[in-house]
Amino acid sequence: MHWLLIYRYVLDITGIILLVLLYLYILTGYALVKPGIIEESTLGLISYRTAVAIHLDRALRILLLVCTTLHGLTGFSIVAQRLREKALRKAVTLLVHLSFTLVFMYMISIEYAIRPR
Numbered sequence: 001m002h003w004l005l006i007y008r009y010v011l012d013i014t015g016i017i018l019l020v021l022l023y024l025y026i027l028t029g030y031a032l033v034k035p036g037i038i039e040e041s042t043l044g045l046i047s048y049r050t051a052v053a054i055h056l057d058r059a060l061r062i063l064l065l066v067c068t069t070l071h072g073l074t075g076f077s078i079v080a081q082r083l084r085e086k087a088l089r090k091a092v093t094l095l096v097h098l099s100f101t102l103v104f105m106y107m108i109s110i111e112y113a114i115r116p117r
Helices: 003-033 035-041 048-055 058-080 086-111
Strands: none
Touching: 003 035, 003 048, 003 058, 035 048, 058 086
């Protein structure tokens, strides 16, 4: 299978996951600010306590980070392939991969940073 098809597949899958996660984070964010309205409109499914638990869940944050990184990396790599000059295309692709890798490593290091007591 050609790598461009794999990138498009990754782009589609991560896009769906990001849509669900971002909707969940926005909804639970409103539940933190206006708990009564959100709890009522979700028929009690998202209470203040549930919203806090979702926002503090490390697994969801890491999933969001991984999906965002993969989505951005594959999307910009596909766009870079539209460049006609081969050297420029390779340079932009390398820059995209390097940038997303550095941002991902920075965010993961923040996630797993040990706090002094």
